[in-house]
Amino acid sequence: xxxxxxxxxxxxxxxxxxxxxxxxxxxxxxxxxxxxxxxxxxxxxxxxxxxxxxxxxxxxxxxxxxxxxxxxxxxxxxxxxxxxxxxxxxxxxxxxxxxxxxxxxxxxxxxxxxxxxxxxxxxxxxxxxxxxxxxxxxxxxxxxxxxxxxxxxxxxxxxxxxxxxxxxxxxxxxxxxxxxxxxxxxxxxxxxxxxxxxxxxxxxxxxxxxxxxxxxxxxxxxxxxxxxxxxxxxxxxxxxxxxxxxxxxxxxxxxxxxxxxxxxxxxxxxxxxx
Numbered sequence: 001x002x003x004x005x006x007x008x009x010x011x012x013x014x015x016x017x018x019x020x021x022x023x024x025x026x027x028x029x030x031x032x033x034x035x036x037x038x039x040x041x042x043x044x045x046x047x048x049x050x051x052x053x054x055x056x057x058x059x060x061x062x063x064x065x066x067x068x069x070x071x072x073x074x075x076x077x078x079x080x081x082x083x084x085x086x087x088x089x090x091x092x093x094x095x096x097x098x099x100x101x102x103x104x105x106x107x108x109x110x111x112x113x114x115x116x117x118x119x120x121x122x123x124x125x126x127x128x129x130x131x132x133x134x135x136x137x138x139x140x141x142x143x144x145x146x147x148x149x150x151x152x153x154x155x156x157x158x159x160x161x162x163x164x165x166x167x168x169x170x171x172x173x174x175x176x177x178x179x180x181x182x183x184x185x186x187x188x189x190x191x192x193x194x195x196x197x198x199x200x201x202x203x204x205x206x207x208x209x210x211x212x213x214x215x216x217x218x219x220x221x222x223x224x225x226x227x228x229x230x231x232x233x234x235x236x237x238x239x240x241x242x243x244x245x246x247x248x249x250x251x252x253x254x255x256x257x258x259x260x261x262x263x264x265x266x267x268x269x270x271x272x273x274x
Contacts, residue, residue, distance in 0.1 A: 023197020
């Protein structure tokens with residue numbers, strides 16, 4: 001596996017799309033790729049966790065390849081690729097781990113050997129040079145693939161240290177499933193791009209991803225967190241047909257998480273329905 005990969009777009013007038021947490025949701029992936037294309041994205045990047053939660057894992061990979069998406073290896077991808085016993089998601093609560101295991105075993109059983117090999121070879125990070133900024137793409141964090149960086153528990157001093165230790169001006173991550181961003185006074189910062197595989201626990205069935213582009217007037221690198229609607233009712237029907245837990249289906253249909261709740265910090269949990 002490559003330790004890092006570096007990419008530099010050839011122009012200061014560009015837009016790139018960055019998303020993560022596909023979670024087998026090929027319908028949302030299609031919608032996000034179409035939306036990014038319509039918004040002028042010249043490159044597309046995925047921060048990992050192709051599988052989990054949704055149905056039909058092998059429907060995701062052709063879309064990623066056909067659209068030339070550059071991908072980072074998430075914890076799920078590492079576990080599926082290496083045939084491990086669990087997703088190494090980082091949960092500690094028994095209920096969270098119970099549903100994570102159901103999701104993992106389904107995904108492992110329905111991912112082809114060829115796609116497992118592809119997942120196994122993905123790099124753990126990607127580095128870009130954009131508008132003079134050093135941009136680092138990782139899954140959970142540059143420190144640990146399954147580290148949860150939450151908005152309420154990631155203070156500015158931590159961000160300062162993270163950027164310094166990993167030679168970056170901007171770090172983009174996923175893993176938590178909830179989008180947020182924090183910018184320091186000098187323009188450096190962290191962006192959690194959210195997840196496109198399930199809603200952001202906000203009562204909306206839409207999913208979220210990030211666009212990065214150069215402001216033509218200031219030449220600064222700026223970002224936009226974008227919500228995208230997709231055919232969630234079709235996904236819910238396919239999940240039921242595959243025998244996935246009704247708790248997962250409810251999340252897709254309502255926009256509220258019913259599982260993986262115990263990992264949420266108090267502030268994020270307070271915004272939840274459950």
